[in-house]
Amino acid sequence: MRVTVKLFARLRDIAGSSELARDVTPGATIGSVWRELANEYPELANYERSISSAVNADYAKMDRVLSDGDEVAFLPPVSGG
């Protein structure tokens, strides 16, 4: 199955793209997608403990199991206002 990964701010700069498509196996979680990305882009690993994540534009925890077509977002620490 396939998911879309959205990256923001510095995470996007590191990966060089704001949106990536990734094939994942059934049972994949937000965390497993993150670990694969961090292997691909080692600088992302610096954010291991400070990122937040969302699925289909709702906050979700890293152990959330993904479905085909889900949009997964990784959010570095925020700085709005």
Added chain:
Amino acid sequence: MTGPLLAIGPEPLDLQRIAGAFGSGDGRDGAVVTFLGLVRNHNAGRSVRYLEYEAYEPLAVKAFERIAAEIRDHWPSATLALHHRIGRLEIGDASIAIAARSPHRGDAYAACRYAIERVKQIAPIWKREFFEGGDIWIEGATADPDDARAKAEAERLACA
């Protein structure tokens, strides 16, 4: 003029528009407190040239809705309007406009302060600072809307 109570987009912000988002009301409210956040020309010893804001817009609107719901829980008579701007902002531009309205001033002041603290904690919005000599993504709080300690800190500041 009325517009949406909660919004994010590239349009310039102003106090009249945020206060006008409530409409004329039913006469029960005696206070509106407003807050504008402006782009400052200095930060952490750097001379700031301009800022670029980006957001995960659909989640940002949900974060604003969550903040409005938290305010209804804590200050049931208060109503919130909150607009955040994104894109390139120059020094002195408003990046966020907040208005809180309630029957009495105390709740309106508290709700307005609470809203800006919570935006900084949980809204998926980022600013990139372009200063003399470079640029940097500003990274503040880890966005976790369920973090009870952060929420309690926002409540403490709101009621200080």
